[in-house]
Amino acid sequence: MFNAEPVVSLQNAFIYQNDRIVLNDVNFTINKGEFVFLIGRTGSGKSSLLKTLYADLWLQQGTAKVAGYQIEKMKLSDRPFLRRKIGVVFQDFQLFMDRNVNENLMWVLEATGWTDRAKMKARIAEVLMQVGLASAKDKMPHQLSGGEQQRVVIARALLNEPQILFADEPTGNLDPEVSAQILQLFKDINKAGTAILMATHDFDMIRQFPARILKCDNGYVKSDDL
Template identity: 80%
Template sequence: MFSETPVVSLQNAFIYQDSKLVLTDVNFTINKGEFVFLIGRTGSGKSSLLRTLYADLWLQQGYANVAEFEIHNLKNRDIPFLRRKIGIVFQDFQLFTDRSVNDNLKFVLQATGWTDKARMKSRIAEVLMQVGLSSSIDKMPHQLSGGEQQRVVIARALLNEPQILFADEPTGNLDPVVSEQILKTFHEINRAGTAILMATHDFDMIRKFPARVLKCENGAVIEQTSPTYGL
């Protein structure tokens, strides 16, 4: 039986970028299997919020629980264990340019404790099939288009079967047609049971793929209930 515990829960959380307070008294939950867009102007705190949730920034005040890890009490040594329960998709890919797709993915598995070569090979094949890149396993990143590289990044984020994917402007460097393909991939992943929190400026995509929307505005995170999402 599935746990009803939210995969993300924040209570009275204050989000800082270094010493600068960017979001005040943040309260929201994301349930398992939920898809949520995170919107807001540049500099409104979207990236800082995401970075806090995957423990790249410390939560200095308030409560946050992500994938059953208490972020406000997290020790440095526990961060790798949190990262095995979540997936992170960056706008700028952050692939090793001197390694093949296979070796990029194998590196993550090895870094998160996988040792069985047959299981690693099988899992890499599974995630590449999931994002439609089975035939690109031996290619180098420079041999792939921007959209294909982002699919590798998504595959990398899926390797450890995360409870939630955090995606920071994943279509920001892609053209509209490729962006829509990437959003469809995210929705297929979501339908398979993985929760997603996606920061985006792409309001056309939100209209095409409607979901719950959280908005960073004036130092707060609010539920966006209006059918129009423009800023």
Template identity: 70%
Template sequence: MEFSTEPVVTLERADIYQGQKLVLADVHFEVNKGEFVFLIGRTGSGKSSLLKTLYADLWLQTGSAKVAGYELHKIKRSDVPYLRRKIGIVFQDFQLLTDRSVEDNLTFVLRATGWKNSADIKKRISEVLMQVGLGTSQKKLPHQLSGGEQQRVVIARAMLNEPNILLADEPTGNLDPEVGDQIMQVFQTINNAGTAILMATHNYDFLKNFPARILKCENGEVKEA
């Protein structure tokens, strides 16, 4: 598979802070379009802080980083929502609106990001739900879905605006192993269709079963593993 020349993520000499605490120093790596990269390391090693920096939840204080065309070291607060439309974010806890159906959860995101036409909205929602294997679940409420199904909705939500990259923070952390494997297959399908993925995980079975490039957070550094 040919990757285009412009990486979707580039960090150079980036220092990653959690509050006042330096958690990762002098970070430099790239993620190319269409690439799948695992981010590993023990709890507290800086994985989540790194991902939060990439979607501008934590500010990049020193060094430079470019994500989906946005330069994080000089991004304005007003541009952060536009950056987030170009990246999909998948958390461990689902953060779905519990009082709304699957369709209404996804409609909410599309309307919030500027979609106006109801027919376009319906069409896009049915596309992403098919993509994650939930084609018939539009009308269900989150509590009517299993944990694995809820996480599929979260992935569908992250895909709504056709992001350049998905950032996933322990997306299978709350799921049992068999369901976790199914969710990994969903990510693989999305990746095979051309979306880059950077996934933080504790699950070392994934590294064996779904071989891909590995970055490791250890001793305050990020290294190729």
């Protein structure tokens, strides 16, 4: 039976950066398969909100449920299990520069509990094909363009067939043409059923690909669906 529970749900959540509240009384849900943009000025709390949702920052006040996990009750030992249900795409790639593409992806599978080498190899081939890099598995990151490196990062985020991708300014370091290609890739991933929450300040991109918007503004998150 299809489970209609939202993939992300926050209630009365206060988002902290160190000891400072950056977002007050946050309330929103993201449903399975939904595409949502997270906008706001630099320093408005977008990254802190995303880090809270993927359990890099502790949620001190309020409740948040992500992919079935209660974030405010989460122990450090639970974090790897949450990470198997979600994907995270960073602006600065965070690839291991001393390992080739295949080794970068293999590391994630090993870290999230995969053991069958044949299945691991097949899954890596699948995600690289999905992002249009089927022939890049033996290349080192420095041999790839910025756009290709970001495609590897997206492939990495897709390895465990996540319920949702959290993307933090994924086109921030890319030129407009490449940015549009990367956003189209996110749209294709979304059409295949993965929910996406993407932080961005690229309004051209939002105009090009209209979707629901959450805005971090003056310490609050405002939703265009309220």
